[in-house]
Amino acid sequence: MNRIGIDLGGTKIEGILADENYETITRKRIPTNQEEGYTSILESIKNLVLELVQESNEQVSIGVCTPGALSLKSGLIKNSNTQCLIGKDLQNDLKNLLHYKVTIENDANCFALAEAKLGAGKNSNFVFGVIMGTGVGGGIVIDGKIHHGRTNIAGEWGHHCLHTGGNSCYCGNKGCVETYISGPALEKNWSNLSGLNQSLPEIIQNSDNPNFDNWKKIFLDNFGLALANVIDILDPDIIVLGGGVSNIDFLYNEGKNAVYEKVFSDIIDTPIIKNELGDSAGVFGACML
Ligand SMILES: [Zn+2]
Secondary structure (H helix, E strand, C coil): CEEEEEEECCCEEEEEEECCCCCEEEEEEEECCHHHCHHHHHHHHHHHHHHHHHCCCCCEEEEEEECCEECCCCCCEECCCCHHHCCCCHHHHHHHHHCCCEEEEEHHHHHHHHHHHCCCCCCCCEEEEEEECCCEEEEEEECCEECCCCCCCCCCHHHCECCCCCCECCCCCECECHHHHCHHHHHHHHHHHHCCCCCHHHHHHCCCCCCHHHHHHHHHHHHHHHHHHHHHHHCCCEEEEECHHHHCHHHHCHHHHHHHHHCCCCCCCCCEEECCCHHHHHHHHHHCC
16 A cells, blocks of 8 residues: 655645655645635645545555644644644545545654654654744654554643743743744744844854853753653653754754753763654655554
């Protein structure tokens, strides 16, 4: 059986047709056209899937990687940054449109699954995959399977509380990890400290600025505590970082040390490494569902 994986992103929808061993047979990419709304996105996914099905000479499985989580209560999408998906029953709507069974999974879980099977975590049984980008999320993969947890929130470390009464988060709580170490949160803190509105890559280039060391110290303190909490509870074999923030080199030396300092163990050596699949983790994770 072949496998189709669709990665539904904010600006593009990417699809692959792969064989049993996840070797790519065909890969296609189309724009998301978010402004045209939900029905248009459904149509785009349908057309992309049908094109890929036509190129397969075997039966296919279909997985879709989507931003946001699936509510266990309602089956609907929640917390998605592709706003028109919120409250929609994407899984059933696609099933009805395509007449195929479709499995949907959030992007952080797809990232962790793909990295665990094909990427930086492929020699580890227990992988914690981290996405630090516009938002902060995570996924837990044990023995090649996503660990969802009792209520489907396992891995959502981006919304555990780092500072009681801290920054307000869109989720309704205060002090969430996401409000400290997501890309936008880091840029906001830089703006508060330096008065400069710069993107994360620009900030990293600006290390001569007198505010840089302070900004970096706060960042590493928060990064260290957030991942030390994960290690204390899960003790994974490896932590793989993804998302735009994962391109910052100092996370893999000074950042790692900041984590180790806070872990409740005297033999801490958990590898904290960069992803290997980059933007492709979504489609590969989707085709593994
Ligand atoms: Zn939150």
